Amino acid sequence: xxxxxxxxxxxxxxxxxxxxxxxxxxxxxxxxxxxxxxxxxxxxxxxxxxxxxxxxxxxxxxxxxxxxxxxxxxxxxxxxxxxxxxxxxxxxxxxxxxxxxxxxxxxxxxxxxxxxxxxxxxxxxxxxxxxxxxxxxxxxxxxxxxxxxxxxxxxxxxxxxxxxxxxxxxxxxxxxxxxxxxxxxxxxxxxxxxxxxxxxxxxxxxxxxxxxxxxxxxxxxxxxxxxxxxxxxxxxxxxxxxxxxxxxxxxxxxxxxxxxxxxxxxxxxxxxxxxxxxxxxxxxxxxxxxxxxxxxxxxxxxxxxxxxxxxxxxxxxxxxxxxxxxxxxxxxxxxxxxxxxxxxxxxxxxxxxxxxxxxxxxxxxxxxxxxxxxxxxxxxxxxxxxxxxxxxxxxxxxxxxxxxxxxxxxxxxxxxxxxxxxxxxxxxxxxxxxxxxxxxxxxxxxxxxxxxxxxxxxxxxxxxxxxxxxxxxxxxxxxxxxxxxxxxxxxxxxxxxxxxxxxxxxxxxxxxxxxxxxxxxxxxxxxxxxxxxxxxxxxxxxxxxxxxxxxxxxxxxxxxxxxxxxxxxxxxxxxxxxxx
Numbered sequence: 318x319x320x321x322x323x324x325x326x327x328x329x330x331x332x333x334x335x336x337x338x339x340x341x342x343x344x345x346x347x348x349x350x351x352x353x354x355x356x357x358x359x360x361x362x363x364x365x366x367x368x369x370x371x372x373x374x375x376x377x378x379x380x381x382x383x384x385x386x387x388x389x390x391x392x393x394x395x396x397x398x399x400x401x402x403x404x405x406x407x408x409x410x411x412x413x414x415x416x417x418x419x420x421x422x423x424x425x426x427x428x429x430x431x432x433x434x435x436x437x438x439x440x441x442x443x444x445x446x447x448x449x450x451x452x453x454x455x456x457x458x459x460x461x462x463x464x465x466x467x468x469x470x471x472x473x474x475x476x477x478x479x480x481x482x483x484x485x486x487x488x489x490x491x492x493x494x495x496x497x498x499x500x501x502x503x504x505x506x507x508x509x510x511x512x513x514x515x516x517x518x519x520x521x522x523x524x525x526x527x528x529x530x531x532x533x534x535x536x537x538x539x540x541x542x543x544x545x546x547x548x549x550x551x552x553x554x555x556x557x558x559x560x561x562x563x564x565x566x567x568x569x570x571x572x573x574x575x576x577x578x579x580x581x582x583x584x585x586x587x588x589x590x591x592x593x594x595x596x597x598x599x600x601x602x603x604x605x606x607x608x609x610x611x612x613x614x615x616x617x618x619x620x621x622x623x624x625x626x627x628x629x630x631x632x633x634x635x636x637x638x639x640x641x642x643x644x645x646x647x648x649x650x651x652x653x654x655x656x657x658x659x660x661x662x663x664x665x666x667x668x669x670x671x672x673x674x675x676x677x678x679x680x681x682x683x684x685x686x687x688x689x690x691x692x693x694x695x696x697x698x699x700x701x702x703x704x705x706x707x708x709x710x711x712x713x714x715x716x717x718x719x720x721x722x723x724x725x726x727x728x729x730x731x732x733x734x735x736x737x738x739x740x741x742x743x744x745x746x747x748x749x750x751x752x753x754x755x756x757x758x759x760x761x762x763x764x765x766x767x768x769x770x771x772x773x774x775x776x777x778x779x780x781x782x783x784x785x786x787x788x789x790x791x792x793x794x795x796x797x798x799x800x801x802x803x804x805x806x807x808x809x810x811x812x813x814x815x816x817x818x819x820x821x822x823x824x825x826x827x828x829x830x831x832x833x834x835x836x837x838x839x840x841x842x843x844x845x846x847x848x849x850x851x852x853x854x855x856x857x858x859x860x861x862x863x864x865x866x867x868x869x870x871x872x873x874x875x876x877x878x879x880x881x882x883x884x885x886x887x888x889x890x891x892x893x894x895x896x897x
Contacts, residue, residue, distance in 0.1 A: 324348050324513060325365070326514050334365070348537065367513070373513075378390075381466050399481070401484075409594045415729075416690055416728070419449070421730075421785045422434065422730055422787060424786060428482060432482065445494070449462075452467045452498070455745060463524070467503065468548060477553075485554070498558050498559070498561065501524070502524040502527070517529055518567075524565075531568050535570060559598065563606065575606075576615055580610065594618050595617045596618060600623060602661065603673070603674055607683040621687070622657060625654070627643070627644045632645060636706075646831060651827035652827075657684050658676050661676065685724065690729050698773055699741070700785065709796050716803060717847065717887065718845065720807040720811050721811065723820050733804040734792050734800050736791060742776050744776045745777065807865070816840055816842060826838070833850060844890060845886075846880060847880070848885075860892070861890045862889050863886060863887075864889055865886070
């Protein structure tokens with residue numbers, strides 16, 4: 318094992334508890350304590366005692382096999398037999414992301430069980446598997462966005478070895494792996510960081526105390542988070558990270574934490590010869606996230622774009638509650654698909670102020686577009702997926718727009734076959750007071766949308782979690798089989814047509830008719846025509862050949878395309894103009 322270090326600047330004494338004995342640690346400067354221990358074969362269980370107190374797990378614990386409050390266990394990362402030495406991840410710009418929650422992806426809810434479904438993803442045509450957070454969180458079940466042990470993969474999923482086997486299996490099938498990480502808060506259950514040092518400030522986020530990024534001692538907090546990010550990429554062979562809610566990272570220091578993160582990840586990729594991907598989630602519509610650091614940006618490769626979802630969802634469902642009240646027209650859909658942000662400085666009634674900034678000059682590859690994800694499904698009272706809200710025809714329209722768009726598309730687990738299982742919000746805090754606070758918080762959030770809250774599922778109930786599991790038996794049954802085939806055909810078409818993988822927003826043109834309820838997207842000779850009308854409509858087009866149709870009643874003639882209600886058609890212009 319060699320030696321152990323821990324940052325505990327407020328402690329007067331620190332002891333290492335190891336093999337039933339306590340070993341005094343010595344100060345190493347800067348609030349760090351260290352001790353040399355006799356080399357031994359891992360794994361070893363250990364804990365720290367601050368000022369003679371109870372044993373506490375390591376803030377950087379690599380493994381918590383007995384729970385978040387128990388001793389830490391060492392991990393020899395060099396011992397795992399990786400088989401991906403020749404692996405090179407596909408480019409995100411030509412990729413398709415598939416978001417997975419390990420706990421509900423299979424009945425078993427483990428990394429091992431998820432491996433058995435990877436062939437489905439490879440056959441579907443996705444290129445990147447994005448895992449919702451796998452860092453240690455309280456209890457047996459949860460979304461993972463309340464992590465308490467940032468360095469230790471959740472034991473219920475399979476722990477460190479299970480995650481490595483999953484990543485190795487993905488790479489063997491040509492699938493890259495992105496890990497969702499949470500750095501804007503920790504806990505609130507099972508967190509001991511505050512006992513060790515100034516990891517938090519008095520400021521608050523929506524999820525608890527703000528992480529200390531710009532107050533006394535913040536340098537070591539930056540280091541704690543940066544080292545965590547590098548660990549997932551280096552020791553677990555992840556191909557990139559999706560950083561949750563970066564708008565909640567309160568940092569007035571220079572350089573900003575996000576700039577440090579992108580720089581250090583870039584440097585690690587150069588050393589290892591493996592370029593990594595960083596994706597940000599933000600609700601600010603701020604293009605600086607994905608602009609280069611030399612241009613005053615943060616240097617992320619891409620960011621999630623809620624406006625794409627909101628615009629399409631509101632147009633298809635007619636919902637106008639909450640932030641959907643800012644959307645609903647086909648003009649909003651057209652702007653989202655051709656410009657990225659709908660709210661680019663224009664006034665938002667939901668925010669009650671101008672919101673966002675133009676994405677001028679950015680490639681569509683800088684945006685991850687989606688119709689569903691864990692937030693947009695799970696933050697509904699009943700966790701309804703789009704397929705539970707609209708007709709199969711409209712689900713196919715949405716898929717056609719997303720998978721032919723200039724953005725990096727993301728599918729949420731089960732979306733490809735219109736899974737009937739909801740994705741609800743579930744937790745396992747075990748603390749009645751905390752559980753009650755979570756329930757009250759959810760009611761307030763839903764109340765702001767005007768949603769009816771009768772029979773709201775209890776996040777702490779096991780049944781809420783179990784209802785969210787995917788039913789894989791649906792895949793071969795109608796109408797699921799038809800949706801599955803539609804998604805497979807669209808992904809194959811996207812893969813085969815290079816013009817669809819071009820992120821040039823200035824080459825994406827939209828036409829629509831709000832009254833007749835049709836919309837046309839043109840992308841360098843490829844036309845996607847959609848009808849949301851209740852009757853058959855005809856849309857004028859240049860001479861074109863039909864390539865894909867969501868319904869058998871689509872007809873193409875000299876006057877254009879005739880579309881049945883709730884249908885989509887993809888066509889190729891016979892003599893496409895040369896790109897300017």
